[in-house]
Amino acid sequence: MEKQTRYSELLSQIEVFANDADHPISVLCNCAAVMKTIFPEEYFWVGFYIVEGGELILGPFQGTPACTCIKFGRGVCGTAWKEQCTLVVEDVEKFPGHIACSSLSRSEIVVPLKHDGVVVGEIDIDSTQLSTFDNEDRIYLEHAAEMIAPYMAKLAKPL
Numbered sequence: 031m032e033k034q035t036r037y038s039e040l041l042s043q044i045e046v047f048a049n050d051a052d053h054p055i056s057v058l059c060n061c062a063a064v065m066k067t068i069f070p071e072e073y074f075w076v077g078f079y080i081v082e083g084g085e086l087i088l089g090p091f092q093g094t095p096a097c098t099c100i101k102f103g104r105g106v107c108g109t110a111w112k113e114q115c116t117l118v119v120e121d122v123e124k125f126p127g128h129i130a131c132s133s134l135s136r137s138e139i140v141v142p143l144k145h146d147g148v149v150v151g152e153i154d155i156d157s158t159q160l161s162t163f164d165n166e167d168r169i170y171l172e173h174a175a176e177m178i179a180p181y182m183a184k185l186a187k188p189l
């Protein structure tokens with residue numbers, strides 16, 4: 031199936047799961063699950079990091095065990111937080127300070143979740159292939175981030 035078609039499906043599913051009736055942790059769990067289900071090959075690891083003080087804390091995810099705590103400005107995740115923008119990394123080995131949670135990860139995209147202009151968390155996705163993510167992924171995932179951010183905001187503890 032085309033990437034565009036799969037992202038349209040992803041956004042529709044997130045719309046269903048992102049609802050006020052559920053606990054925000056349940057919302058994030060289902061969003062991670064649906065992302066992994068729709069992109070089983072491309073998304074080796076997909077999950078959330080939650081802003082707590084000056085750190086990102088591991089949230090709901092699908093994939094192998096991951097780093098539990100990332101400081102502001104560190105790694106791809108901490109840098110995306112500091113710069114407040116999406117980072118598309120074609121080759122993680124070429125990103126200075128990249129934090130390797132799995133030696134299988136080769137490329138990565140990190141999308142900040144912003145609520146009222148403040149970064150409250152992030153979507154992090156790793157791939158086992160080089161250059162998996164491009165501008166199209168960025169646009170769709172930033173749309174997903176907008177839908178998910180209000181739920182992340184209920185869990186985050188920004189400084």
Ligand code: SME
Nearest residue numbers: 096105106107128129131
């Ligand atoms: N690679 C990330 C760490 C998180 S794992 O990929 C799940 C980073 O450099 O911040």
